[in-house]
Amino acid sequence: MDIEALIKNYVEQGYVLIPEVFCHVPSFNDLLDEGAEPFYEQDQSTLRSLYGFHNNPQFTAWIEKQRLLCEITQRILGDQVYLHQTKVNIKNQQESSVWPFHRDFPFWKVFDYFPENCFLNAVVYLDDVHEGSGELEVIPGSHREFLDREANEHTDYSLEGSASSDLLFSFSEEEKSYFQHKYGLEKTTGPKGSLLLFDPNLIHGSGVSYRDFSRKIMILTFNACSNLPSNDSPRPVYLCNTDRTPIAWKN
Secondary structure, eight states, X not given: OOHHHHHHHHHHHSEEEETTXXXXXXXXXXXXXXXXXXXXXXXXXXXXXXXXXTTOHHXXXXXXXXXXXXXXXXXXXXXXXXXXXXXXXXXXSXXXXXXXXXXXXXXXHHTTOOOSOOEEEEEXXXXXXXXXXXXXXXXXXXXXXXXXXXXXXXXXXXXXXXXSSSOTTBOOHHHHHHHHHHHOOEEOOBOTTOEEEEOTTXXXXXXXXXXXXXXXXXXXXXXXXXXXXXXXXXXXXXXXXOOOOOOOOOX
């Protein structure tokens, strides 16, 4: 695998998709332990996301063996890394299952007080992701351009605004159309075991699915250990991990 080419594409486009990297991925049921935090759709019964399984022993045993993630994160971020956030996003047919188009870093800057975008999102496909299954859509190159209004964005924290379809820091249809017309729009489909890397400033979102539980993706947010917040976050630890111990990668 040409790591240099992958990193070049990541830097230029803001994302890179590598099909079928992993022959084994954690099962969703293995992540459903008492330490993980579920979040539900607006009906309060349909599971939307699962957060905070970074201390799950089966997950930890898996992540520590992933030498490709070790090499990529340290090459891109230039430092040892820890997991700032872990989650699985699930797709359903409900209208509230959407994720409006947004960037991720504003949440960590405004609410978690991190000064620099020294983060990396790694998405592991726990299922096959087909077109129409609520696949993640990205606007390539949008991580390099920002609207004037984004310079001093600030809003009060809310859990709903961080994890529901009523997402804070989202873009209007007019704003999304501007970026899409300029940069295009890509659908990130691929088989189970694929890996999608994307910059937290890349504009991305996803729609509803043609069926319930049609795809599950595990999103791992790595942060450089040297990138420290200036204050304590008001958010729970399953959204903002306060244990910044470097991942103990295995040889």
